[in-house]
Amino acid sequence: MTTTALLIRKRRFLPLFATQLLGAFNDNLYKNAMILYVVYTVYHSEAAEARFSAIASAVFILPFFLLSALSGQLADMRDKARIIRIVKAAEIGIMLVGATGLFMAWRGMAVEVVAIPLMLAALLAMGVHSTFFGPIKYAILPQHLHADEVLAGTGLVEAGTYISILAGTIFAGWIPVEWAAMICIGTAMVGFCTAQFVPPAPPQMEPQPLDFNVLRSSITLVRMTTRHPRVYLAIAAISFFWTIGAVLFIQFPPLAKNVLSASKEVASLFLVVFSIGVAIGSVSINHLLKGTVSARYGPISVIVMGLFVVAFHFVCKMWQHAVGSALLDVPQFVMQPLAVPLLLSLLGIAISGGMFVVPLYAFLTTVVDKAETARTIAANNIVNAGAMVVGSLIAVGLSAAGVALADQLLLGAAMCLVAAWLARVLYRAERAHAGEIEHTFE
Known part of the structure; x- marks a missing residue:
């Protein structure tokens, strides 16, 4: 039985x-x-739709930028399992607020004045929730798993994340918004129950006073963590990946509607295909590396990803659909001559992206001392958040400058070259310091 199958049990x-x-x-x-x-319901202009999509992404990302240093300190200096339970209890209250906003929007009650601000407030709070949960989901793995299980565990967590993205995306695109509101509340309650069974994960160091100055602690955390070349290069490469991902995810809904003349179900289908691809890539790289944590395949993976982004761009540019016609539903969309090349290009982007990023997360949790893994992941989240905010701002700026949505995809392809160079330098550093453990905070 494989390591992956054994871990699940x-x-x-x-x-x-x-x-x-x-x-x-x-x-x-x-x-x-x-x-x-x-x-699809409130706004009726390409610029307004792209702007709202970017604002929503930025709102969700902002807590990662501001609070990751505090979340990393907590996760390294307190019991990780206890923090998980507190965070999941808070999720229930957050979803009650978000569900109220969704319900009000569905009923047409003060949509722009109350409903949308409520929804954005809940999204911001979910960003806070994910900020405190994020370092733990990776940092707890070296504490609970054996050394030869960490890559498989990281791959499963990453694959599971994208399977969940897949499921959430399907539901969001296909069920009525009022049902989505109720399911969000129910899911938060079930998550709180499963969190009660996470085994204790006490700190691997003596507890120290927490630094609640978010600016100072964030700067200190990033500076201390990135002084080691291997950690710095891994964080930089992951950040470029998520900048590319942010640009793509921001563009999917308005691109589906305005370039491909497709319905919201098709926009949902794009995210589904992307999620399946990342899950496939996350599991595949573990088999290729045979459980060894390494950036060996990073350069080629992200170069292939860039080539698929270029292919996706050209298919979008060649797409033809009569202006003013009704939006294509999923059956009509898949019958279009270029639908299969479009979806295959998107799948290729996702598979190669998953193969690129999963070993880098595992790398971050295995080259540092176990007492420092959460803070290392937190520093990574800060830099990633900053990179994604920059990506969001670039996407908004390009839209405001009148750059076509399909042409904006080429920005992601260009960034893949930088990520490939970083991954190559990282692999050289990995080979030069094989087996060494970094002690960042001593």
């Missing part, structure tokens, strides 16, 4: 895995239900 992994699945599902069900409803 272990209590030291399964409750965490289930809790992560439910949290990622809820994040994406809520976020996509909100964005798709607003883009």
Whole structure:
């Protein structure tokens, strides 16, 4: 039986895995239900739709930028399982607020004055929720898993995340918004229950005073963590990946509607295909590396990803649909001559992207001392958040400058070259320092 199959059956992994699945599902069900409803029902201009999609992404990302340093300190200096339970209890209250906003929007009650601000407030709070849960889901793995299980566990967490994104995206695109509101509340409650079974994960160091100055602690955390070349290069490469991902995810709903003349169900289908692809890539890279944590395949993976982005761009440019015609539903969309090349290009982007990023997350949790893994992941989240905000701002700026949505895809392809160079330099550093453990905070 494979390591992956064995892990799924272990209590030291399964409750965490289930809790992560439910949290990622809820994040994406809520976020996509909100964005798709607003883009397809409230606004009726390409610029307004792209702007709202970017604002929603920025609102969700902002807490990662501001609070990751505090979340990393907590996760390294307190019991990780206890923090998980507190965070999942808060999710229930957050979803009650978000569901109220969705319900009001569905009923047409003060949509722009009350409903949308309520929905964005809940999205911001879910960003806070994910900020405090994020470092734990990776940092707890070296504590509960054996050394030869960490890559498989990281791959499962990443694959599970995207399977949940897949499920949440399908539900968001296909069920009525009022049902989405109720499911969000129910999922939060189930997630709170599964969190009760996560085994204790006490700190691997003596507790120290927490630094609540978010600016100072964030700067200190990033500076201390990135002084080691291997950690710095891994964080930089992951950040470029998520900048590319942010640009793509921001563009999917308005691109589907305005370039491909497709319905919100087709926009949902894009995210589904993307999620399936990342899940496939996440599991495949573990088999290629045979459980060894390494950036060996990073350069080629992200170059292939860039080539698929270029292919996706050209298919979008060649897409033809009569102006003024009704939006294509899923059956009509898949019957279009270029639908299969479009979806295959998107699948290729996702598979190669998953193969690129999963070993880098595992790398971050295995080259540092176990007492420092959460803070290392938190520093990574800060830099990633900053990179994604920059990506969101670039996407908004390009839209405001009148750059066509399809042409904006080429920005992501260009960034893949930088990510490939970073991954190559990282692999050289990995080989030069094989087996060494970094002690960042001593």
